[in-house]
Amino acid sequence: MNIKTIKTKSNFNWSVLLIVSLTSITTSIYHNGFAALFPFLQRDFNLTKAQLGMHATLFYFTAAFVSIYAGRLADIKGSKWSLIVSSSLLGIFYILHSIVPNFTGILFMAALTGIAMSFNMPTANKCIVEWFPSKQRSTALGLQSMAFPIGGLLGAAFLPLFGNIIGWRKTIILPGIATLVIMIFILFFYQENKKINNFQSANNEKNTSFWQCFALLIKNKELIKITILGFFLGIMSGSITAHFTLFLFFDYGLSETMAGIGFAMVQLGSIIGRGGWGLFCDKALGSNKRKAFLYMGLLFTTLALILSFILGKMNPPIAVLILISFLVGFSGNSWPGLFNAAAVETVEEQNVGITIGLALFTTRLGFMIAPPIFGYIADRKGTYSLSWFLLGIIMFIVTVSQYIFSQKYFGKYH
Helix, strand or coil: CCHHHCCCCHHHHHHHHHHHHHHHHHHHHHHCCHHHHHHHHHHHHCCCHHHHHHHHHHHHHHHHHHHHHHHHHHHHHCHHHHHHHHHHHHHHHHHHHHHCCCHHHHHHHHHHHHHHHCCHHHHHHHHHHHHCCHHHHHHHHHHHHCHHHHHHHHHHHHHHHHHHHHCHHHHHHHHHHHHHHHHHHHHHHCCCCHHHHHHHHHHHHHHCCHHHHHHHHHCCHHHHHHHHHHHHHHHHHHHHHHHHHHHHHHHCCCCHHHHHHHHHHHHHHHHHHHHHHHHHHHHHCCCCHHHHHHHHHHHHHHHHHHHHHHHHHCCCCHHHHHHHHHHHHHHHCCCHHHHHHHHHCCCCHHHHHHHHHHHHHHHHHHHHHHHHHHHHHHHHHCCCHHHHHHHHHHHHHHHHHHHHHCCCCCCCCC
16 A cells, blocks of 8 residues: 555645644744844843854754654654644743843753754644645645745744834744644644554554664665755855844844844745745756756855955945845745755655654754854954855855766656
8 A cells, every 4th residue: 555545635735734834934933033133132142143153053953953853753643743742842932032031041942942843844744745645745845835934034024123112032922922822723623634644653663663764764865965965055044044134233234123124035035935946946947956956056156255245345225135135035045845845755755754854954954053153254254254255155066066966866856
């Protein structure tokens, strides 16, 4: 019996997409939006850019090392269990941010939030794979991946706005309450696809333990190629997410609110980019994801060089900064849909959770390592120009290399 032969309730498919997208939105309000509050934290705790970068490092450190096991738990325990656990913990940890007395406490809460967040993406992708037939799955995964930049957009636009009105501590309580409300909604309204879960559970119990499954995956050359690429994509996105608000705040003297709006444009670019790159890949490139990653990397490299050599020597108008912000999100933060689709297509459906967990492990290593280094270089030089230049060169080398050297192993999904 093949899992692909199991029919799903088509009238419930899109409800599942809505539910998991809502959980991803509330996750991403912190994941991609909390950085918009960094100017407030910098002012209250007198922090350097490198110190602020440690927030992302602690967040992604725990998220990276828990993600593989979280994905396996989603395979074993089921999607509903994982969604409830993730949303419950996230809501509680968001609220606890409001009472910590110092930045050390913020870092501790970031680490705990990373653990809770690690359940969301493997589970969300697993839900889509369970409930959508293969002909609709790419569309559904693309739409679901847009939830993260939507959450980031909401966080970047509204967190600094409310931060100026009621303070950042009270502001962070709001997404916590929203997350707990969604958890209650999942508890009462979400349904497991029991036929598929029974099939997967029987298959998992019969064949593999966690470590056996993990060992099997790391022998998958196609998947390893993807995860190596994911590490550098994580470096790119981690640097953008942690520092773009600070870049606008320090290098161009924008207010906290205007810097937050600039970061919101990064998220808007990511939203449009995820759908746009997917459509471009399928329609114009014949689903050749190697080429899509190449063009994405070349565009980001061009923008990084502009940020480094051109804008740094002038006083650009706000409209130019907004446009550049949008394009940075479009090129540098819009890869997850393509990346997840590429990773999922290298394995069988019953291993989707742990596969996404493994892929997330490498991307989050990049997220973890990059922000302090990116910020340290900016601290040493006084501006972010050199940081952008080095990041652009790295992504040029990586995306060109993956196109040249991955031809053999990208065969299944281009």
